[in-house]
Amino acid sequence: MRIGELAEMTGTTTKALRFYEEAGLLEPARRTASGYRQFGDDAVDRLDFIRRGRAAGLALRQIRQIIEIRDAG
Numbered sequence: 001m002r003i004g005e006l007a008e009m010t011g012t013t014t015k016a017l018r019f020y021e022e023a024g025l026l027e028p029a030r031r032t033a034s035g036y037r038q039f040g041d042d043a044v045d046r047l048d049f050i051r052r053g054r055a056a057g058l059a060l061r062q063i064r065q066i067i068e069i070r071d072a073g
Helices: 003-011 014-022 044-055 060-072
Strands: none
Touching: 003 014, 003 044, 014 044, 044 060
């Protein structure tokens, strides 16, 4: 899905999604031939995890560390 669709589906902004991608919280999006970001369905789950982490009072740095551990298995 494109960045605007993901933003609408998850209740966030495209600016926040770009920030999360740059900060390493979201995996880099694939790009279409025309240069649009293309996110997979797993991005929805990742954003939900980020939102719940923020609601629990975790800093983005801490959330990134947890994501890195989780992604490593």
